[in-house]
Amino acid sequence: xxxxLRQIARVGAYIVRQHLAxxxxxxxxxxxxxxxxxxxxxxxxxxxxxPDSILNKRIxxxxxxxxxxxxxxxxxxxxxxxxxxxxxxxxxxxxxxSRRKFAIVCTNxxxxxxxxxxxxxxxxxxxxxxxxxxxxxxDKSVCQAGVYERAVSALQTAKAKxxxxxxxxxxxxxxxxxxxxxxxxxATELGVDxxxxxPGYAYERAPDQQHFLNRSATKELFRSIFRHxxxxxxxxxxxxxxxxxxxxxxxxxxxxxWGNPTRTIFGWQRPCYLLGEGYAATFKELMETTDWDxxxxxxxxxxxxxxxHSGFEATAVNDTVRRPWKALAVALRGVRTEGPMAxxxxxxxxxxxxxxxxxxxxxxxxxxxAADTVEKPGKTATAA
Numbered sequence: 001x002x003x004x005l006r007q008i009a010r011v012g013a014y015i016v017r018q019h020l021a022x023x024x025x026x027x028x029x030x031x032x033x034x035x036x037x038x039x040x041x042x043x044x045x046x047x048x049x050x051p052d053s054i055l056n057k058r059i060x061x062x063x064x065x066x067x068x069x070x071x072x073x074x075x076x077x078x079x080x081x082x083x084x085x086x087x088x089x090x091x092x093x094x095x096x097x098s099r100r101k102f103a104i105v106c107t108n109x110x111x112x113x114x115x116x117x118x119x120x121x122x123x124x125x126x127x128x129x130x131x132x133x134x135x136x137x138x139d140k141s142v143c144q145a146g147v148y149e150r151a152v153s154a155l156q157t158a159k160a161k162x163x164x165x166x167x168x169x170x171x172x173x174x175x176x177x178x179x180x181x182x183x184x185x186x187a188t189e190l191g192v193d194x195x196x197x198x199p200g201y202a203y204e205r206a207p208d209q210q211h212f213l214n215r216s217a218t219k220e221l222f223r224s225i226f227r228h229x230x231x232x233x234x235x236x237x238x239x240x241x242x243x244x245x246x247x248x249x250x251x252x253x254x255x256x257x258w259g260n261p262t263r264t265i266f267g268w269q270r271p272c273y274l275l276g277e278g279y280a281a282t283f284k285e286l287m288e289t290t291d292w293d294x295x296x297x298x299x300x301x302x303x304x305x306x307x308x309h310s311g312f313e314a315t316a317v318n319d320t321v322r323r324p325w326k327a328l329a330v331a332l333r334g335v336r337t338e339g340p341m342a343x344x345x346x347x348x349x350x351x352x353x354x355x356x357x358x359x360x361x362x363x364x365x366x367x368x369x370a371a372d373t374v375e376k377p378g379k380t381a382t383a384a
Contacts, residue, residue: 002166002194002236006123007075007102014074015321025287027073028314031262031273034059034092038082040108042142048081053365055081057265061088065095067263070283075102077128077260084111090118097124104128106168110147112154121162128196128238129155131167133175134183141170152190159191166194166238173213175221181228184235194238197222197247198309214305215297219249219341227337239309241330243316247307249341251316255296255306259314261286266364271295273310275302277356279364298345301353 011028018026037055038048048055059067068076076096083089084107096103106128119125129151132141138148158165167187171180187195199218213221222244226232232244245251257272267279268286275295280286296311297303303311320327 002238003240004123004164010102011074011317012321015318019321025258025292027071027259027261028317029075029077029260029310030068030071030073031260031310032059032064032067032076032078032092033080033262033264034064034078034083034086034089035265036081037085038080038108039085039110040082040142040144040147050361051365053368054265054361057368058086058088059263059265061091061095064092064263065099067283068096068099068101071261071263073101073261075104077104077106079106082108082111084115093119093125097122100124102126104166106130108142108147109151109154113157116154116158116161116163119163121164123164126164126166126193127155127158128166128168129158130169131183131187132169132171133180134186137175137179137183141172155190155192164193165191166196167192168196168198170198170200171213171221172200173217173221177221177224177228180225184225184229188235192236194236196238196309197244199247199307213307215307215344218247218305218307222247222335223249223337226335230334233334239313240316240320241327241335242319243309243313244335245330246312246316248335248337250336251319252342252345253312253315253319254298254345255303255311256314256318257295257311258287258290258292259318260310266360274306274308276360277354278360294351297350298347299350301350304347304350 015028035055035058036048036050038045041048078089078092080086083105086092089105093103093105102124104126107130109127109129112127112129130142131148131151132138135148138151139145155165155167169180184195199213199221226244226248229235232241237244242251246253255272260273261283262269262273263283264279266276267281268283269276270278270280270286270290271292272295280289294300295303297306
């Protein structure tokens with residue numbers, strides 16, 4: 001298991017407290033995006049398709065840490081965009097760690113060697129480096145040659161300096177299971193502390209819409225990958241055994257969108273990290289006013305093929321706490337890669353997709369412009 005025992009114990013105790021308090025919905029991981037700007041333009045990413053006036057915005061240290069306190073989740077993932085472009089990220093990380101919460105920085109690692117000395121190793125801190133396979137696979141995924149070598153070099157530097165380092169990998173329908181398995185072997189040899197895997201999600205505005213996986217293809221892909229890895233026991237994953245079992249089609253799970261709430265420069269994103277269909281001003285407003293039943297596989301067309309960790313890991317973790325013997329069985333025997341799959345969730349009653357991205361961006365641009373006008377009346381008047 002690639003998850004540290006300290007983190008397993010803290011998260012498990014947190015879940016038990018929520019259950020004892022009778023809470024039906026609560027967060028496990030805060031997805032904090034302090035900016036959208038990135039130094040790559042990956043074909044499968046829908047996070048950077050904004051005008052410069054939005055890409056130049058940053059969440060302040062105070063607002064970031066206020067969001068950590070407001071949410072209360074035991075784990076904070078700092079993503080983006082590329083979070084290392086945020087000049088005050090070290091202060092945000094320090095603030096998360098000082099609260100005895102687990103900080104995970106997701107990075108493409110292009111700036112990591114330059115900025116790594118601004119951070120200190122801690123049992124509460126992890127670098128999560130984006131690697132979508134071997135050199136050819138990854139450089140194709142990020143649409144730029146040479147990125148794999150720089151990421152691996154940064155990974156080795158971080159390990160040498162005593163940091164905990166994991167990798168996060170997203171795979172699409174052109175992934176070759178044997179090459180993925182060979183890459184996992186290479187990552188293990190590099191000494192990574194864990195591997196996070198996920199099928200690609202069909203972002204509404206991603207440049208490449210042709211290579212996203214549907215659910216049946218996802219299950220077949222991961223069964224084939226795990227078959228090469230002796231049911232996944234060969235590698236250390238930074239994920240629950242039951243989520244891996246879900247990827248291989250052995251669990252029928254509904255997503256838990258409130259388990260990984262997302263805070264961006266726009267506010268608290270509805271309903272999840274992957275879908276931006278409106279925003280709340282506060283975490284309380286997000287939890288109390290979002291129509292959670294309107295989303296998820298079987299409920300909404302956009303969710304039909306989603307099996308992404310940000311939606312389903314929380315479901316698997318909760319299942320693990322409720323039925324630890326079930327998770328233990330998977331951990332001991334490995335993920336089952338043969339035989340019948342769990343029945344699929346029917347889609348007949350799902351509501352049609354609503355395409356609201358452009359409307360949301362126009363609204364936020366208007367709000368940002370209005371805020372800038374109030375804050376800098378003299379400058380705005382001159383420009384006018």
